[in-house]
Amino acid sequence: MILKFLAIFLLLWKTSPAEKARFDGFSVLRVIPKSEKQHLALKQLLRNSQLEIDVWRFPGFVSQSADIQISPKHFFKLNQTLTELGFRSELLIRDVQKLISEQERKNKGVKETAEVFNYGKYHTLDEVNNWIDNVTKFHPNITSVFEVTKSYEGRTIRGIKISTGDGKSKPGFFIEGGIHSREWISPATLLFMAGQMLDRYTADLRIKQMVDSFNWFILPVFNVDGYEYTWSKNRNWRKTRSKHGLCVGVDPNRNWDYDWCKEGASKDPCSDMYCGPNAFSEVEVKGVADFIMKNSKGMKGFIDFHSFAQLWMSPWGYTTKLPPDFKDQDKGSQLAVEALEKVYGTKYKHGSIANTIYVASGSSADWTYGAAKIKYSYGVELRDTGKYGFLLPPEEIIPSGTETLEALIALANYVVNN
Numbered sequence: 001m002i003l004k005f006l007a008i009f010l011l012l013w014k015t016s017p018a019e020k021a022r023f024d025g026f027s028v029l030r031v032i033p034k035s036e037k038q039h040l041a042l043k044q045l046l047r048n049s050q051l052e053i054d055v056w057r058f059p060g061f062v063s064q065s066a067d068i069q070i071s072p073k074h075f076f077k078l079n080q081t082l083t084e085l086g087f088r089s090e091l092l093i094r095d096v097q098k099l100i101s102e103q104e105r106k107n108k109g110v111k112e113t114a115e116v117f118n119y120g121k122y123h124t125l126d127e128v129n130n131w132i133d134n135v136t137k138f139h140p141n142i143t144s145v146f147e148v149t150k151s152y153e154g155r156t157i158r159g160i161k162i163s164t165g166d167g168k169s170k171p172g173f174f175i176e177g178g179i180h181s182r183e184w185i186s187p188a189t190l191l192f193m194a195g196q197m198l199d200r201y202t203a204d205l206r207i208k209q210m211v212d213s214f215n216w217f218i219l220p221v222f223n224v225d226g227y228e229y230t231w232s233k234n235r236n237w238r239k240t241r242s243k244h245g246l247c248v249g250v251d252p253n254r255n256w257d258y259d260w261c262k263e264g265a266s267k268d269p270c271s272d273m274y275c276g277p278n279a280f281s282e283v284e285v286k287g288v289a290d291f292i293m294k295n296s297k298g299m300k301g302f303i304d305f306h307s308f309a310q311l312w313m314s315p316w317g318y319t320t321k322l323p324p325d326f327k328d329q330d331k332g333s334q335l336a337v338e339a340l341e342k343v344y345g346t347k348y349k350h351g352s353i354a355n356t357i358y359v360a361s362g363s364s365a366d367w368t369y370g371a372a373k374i375k376y377s378y379g380v381e382l383r384d385t386g387k388y389g390f391l392l393p394p395e396e397i398i399p400s401g402t403e404t405l406e407a408l409i410a411l412a413n414y415v416v417n418n
């Protein structure tokens with residue numbers, strides 16, 4: 001009897017919500033489908049909920065890699081199935097928890113004082129909000145705070161607007177990060193770039209030109225509830241935190257009201273690509289969309305920053321067909337990735353979303369282009385290509401920010417002249 005109580009206690013203790021999820025012995029495998037048959041079989045396999053697979057990178061098409069996180073409990077079964085399907089898998093990450101702990105330890109070691117914000121560190125939502133308050137206080141003439149809406153759990157989604165001179169006559173440029181909460185490099189890169197735009201404004205002519213060309217709306221953390229959750233409960237959380245039956249969260253990048261929930265999205269509330277019960281079901285997505293629509297008059301640029309894969313992509317996501325503006329849009333991508341590569345040699349691919357990563361419907365860039373009519377709409381996948389995945393060490397933040405800023409300067413320069 002005592003043993004039984006002890007077992008129940010241990011079970012409750014193990015699953016108590018205060019506990020932070022651990023990923024000891026979880027690994028990430030990379031597989032590459034070599035035929036359409038293998039590709040379909042792989043997609044089928046990834047839907048098998050019994051294996052508790054967490055897909056880090058979805059299989060887009062034949063000869064493109066897919067990255068799959070698997071627990072030690074199901075490792076053998078998955079490997080056996082993959083072998084039966086004719087796959088040869090590569091072990092990308094041996095122990096996910098080890099990388100999580102390493103990222104945590106290194107991040108704690110990055111020095112920061114109350115006076116000096118260190119952009120080379122990953123920051124909590126509270127710290128990001130403090131930063132927003134501080135930079136807008138420090139640059140009162142050219143910055144202001146904008147508030148989008150309240151999240152499902154009641155947090156305020158906030159960003160900064162940078163607008164110099166008489167902002168009225170300028171086009172807008174909206175950049176957002178952290179729509180998928182575990183992609184930490186995205187908010188960190190946005191903070192760095194915004195910091196540079198402000199700190200170097202008076203001394204650096206290229207920055208000044210870029211800043212002066214647009215009214216900039218910078219939203220570093222879109223999915224605030226999810227982001228908070230990645231810090232406190234589960235480092236691997238991707239979706240929002242709304243409740244749907246037995247499962248939690250909607251993929252906020254499958255919830256936009258443009259060709260919603262067709263290919264490349266799931267109707268299963270437990271899926272990481274769950275499109276939601278209806279388009280714009282998520283208050284965060286609806287809030288940002290409303291905000292963009294309200295300010296879309298004259299808005300010319302939009303970028304949604306993700307990680308990982310090193311890709312610079314334009315619409316469409318819902319179909320492999322190309323939109324009429326594709327040539328102009330892709331030229332912007334090309335200029336961006338060329339400028340980016342010049343800094344440290346980091347290689348990015350570019351093209352339309354569906355042809356570069358995978359078909360995904362209900363995504364942000366399709367809506368900003370298709371519905372809000374922002375011609376230069378992009379989805380970007382930042383560093384890396386899979387060595388660390390979402391668990392990129394903090395020493396890569398400033399390099400990522402530095403190269404991405406160059407890409408942004410090149411793109412802004414192109415967009416303003418087109």
Ligand SMILES: [Zn+2]
Pocket residue numbers: 179180183306307
């Ligand atoms: Zn993402």
